[in-house]
Amino acid sequence: MTFSLWTFGLLMISLTGAHELNHFPENFEVAKRDEEYTLTCNSKPDDIVTWKLNGDPLEDDENVKQNGTKLTVLDIDTPSLGNYSCWRGEKMLSSTYLLLKVDEEDTVDSLINCRAKSYDCNFNCTWTGNGYTAVRLGLGHYCSKSSKSCQWISGSRQLAEGKLQFEMYHDLSPYAEESTMLEVTAEAISDFSIFRTSKRFYLRDIVQPDSPQIVKCQLVNEDVNVTIDPPSTWSAPYSFFSLEHEIEYVLRDDGQTERSSSTLIPKKISKLRVRSRDSLVLANWSQWTPWKNVKTGTDRLCRCKNTEKYCCPELSLEVFNGCKKEKRKHKKHAKYPQ
Ligand SMILES: *[C@@H]1O[C@H](CO)[C@@H](O)[C@H](O)[C@H]1NC(C)=O
Ligand SMILES: *[C@@H]1O[C@H](CO)[C@@H](O)[C@H](O)[C@H]1NC(C)=O
Ligand SMILES: *[C@@H]1O[C@H](CO)[C@@H](O)[C@H](O)[C@H]1NC(C)=O
Ligand SMILES: *[C@@H]1O[C@H](CO)[C@@H](O)[C@H](O)[C@H]1NC(C)=O
Numbered sequence: 093m094t095f096s097l098w099t100f101g102l103l104m105i106s107l108t109g110a111h112e113l114n115h116f117p118e119n120f121e122v123a124k125r126d127e128e129y130t131l132t133c134n135s136k137p138d139d140i141v142t143w144k145l146n147g148d149p150l151e152d153d154e155n156v157k158q159n160g161t162k163l164t165v166l167d168i169d170t171p172s173l174g175n176y177s178c179w180r181g182e183k184m185l186s187s188t189y190l191l192l193k194v195d196e197e198d199t200v201d202s203l204i205n206c207r208a209k210s211y212d213c214n215f216n217c218t219w220t221g222n223g224y225t226a227v228r229l230g231l232g233h234y235c236s237k238s239s240k241s242c243q244w245i246s247g248s249r250q251l252a253e254g255k256l257q258f259e260m261y262h263d264l265s266p267y268a269e270e271s272t273m274l275e276v277t278a279e280a281i282s283d284f285s286i287f288r289t290s291k292r293f294y295l296r297d298i299v300q301p302d303s304p305q306i307v308k309c310q311l312v313n314e315d316v317n318v319t320i321d322p323p324s325t326w327s328a329p330y331s332f333f334s335l336e337h338e339i340e341y342v343l344r345d346d347g348q349t350e351r352s353s354s355t356l357i358p359k360k361i362s363k364l365r366v367r368s369r370d371s372l373v374l375a376n377w378s379q380w381t382p383w384k385n386v387k388t389g390t391d392r393l394c395r396c397k398n399t400e401k402y403c404c405p406e407l408s409l410e411v412f413n414g415c416k417k418e419k420r421k422h423k424k425h426a427k428y429p430q
């Protein structure tokens with residue numbers, strides 16, 4: 093009993109394994125369902141050849157007809173898909189996979205999601221389609237025409253939830269006005285079916301910076317001046333690739349949340365966070381930074397000890413008010429944790 097279950101298991105593994113392509117075969121051809129498709133053998137014209145499908149010899153029947161070295165599959169359907177090889181005696185002359193073309197679905201657009209952190213030459217795409225055993229992405233018209241010159245990129249990391257990630261490279265100049273759309277083509281195999289889709293977009297439309305950095309806060313009269321640095325992954329020079337920032341803060345008195353596009357915000361706040369976006373094309377906002385708590389000296393939470401390197405090290409961010417005196421005294425140590 094145990095033995096037969098074991099054999100059965102092995103048999104299932106080898107059966108399903110044989111019918112699964114976990115990489116793109118070097119040669120494959122794509123046919124449409126219910127149509128006929130003719131395969132050519134890499135032979136001399138007067139060679140006498142035989143054909144095999146998935147290793148099994150093929151004979152003329154109601155679905156395949158051989159004429160000379162050519163083999164015509166008359167009615168493309170699941171059983172007629174797979175690895176076709178042609179032979180002269182014991183010598184294999186060529187082999188190719190016959191795959192079924194899967195029609196595009198409406199959900200296609202959401203299968204490929206691309207995002208760039210800057211205008212530099214790379215961006216990432218994720219593939220979210222389920223149930224595919226091999227997926228590849230390519231950039232440019234060679235790939236959308238599935239020409240041999242396309243440089244396909246294999247899915248790298250398997251992200252959570254079975255998503256695949258692809259690192260893409262483009263050669264658009266970051267300084268030129270962007271007039272060319274990027275075209276990403278994806279090919280995905282499931283059983284012996286192949287699904288192909290393309291997506292076109294401007295780089296500027298997928299740019300979403302990383303979160304910026306809050307560098308410091310300074311009291312300016314009754315306000316706080318927040319200094320924000322661009323994320324380290326953003327394109328340089330910053331003077332050219334300008335970012336705009338937005339600050340969100342919670343007022344201490346009434347707990348109201350407000351937003352400001354100016355770096356000057358009221359000082360009586362309990363916490364703040366910031367985000368950025370390209371200020372020219374108004375692309376997507378970055379993620380917010382984590383909230384930073386703000387304490388002012390007036391509530392005596394901000395105690396400064398002479399022996400400490402930082403003023404109020406237990407706080408993630410300080411607004412110096414009550415601590416002003418100590419700050420002046422310890423100028424050398426006026427370095428605040430971020
Ligand atoms: C296709 O089948 C032939 C003959 O069985 C085999 O030699 C060849 O390696 C197969 N091709 C692939 C890509 O597995
Ligand atoms: C076989 O192919 C030749 C030329 O390639 C063609 O002239 C002939 O009609 C074909 N025969 C059949 C039975 O299809
Ligand atoms: C692409 O993803 C990799 C790995 O997650 C990451 O290191 C890299 O910064 C990403 N690049 C872009 C442009 O998003
Ligand atoms: C706020 O700080 C920045 C640099 O940290 C400075 O350039 C700017 O003048 C300051 N604004 C005010 C109103 O003090």
Ligand SMILES: *[C@@H]1O[C@H](CO)[C@@H](O)[C@H](O)[C@H]1NC(C)=O
Nearest residue numbers: 296297298299300374375376
């Ligand atoms: C912003 O990003 C979302 C996905 O995160 C995308 O659907 C949307 O098109 C983007 N909008 C812009 C203006 O880039």
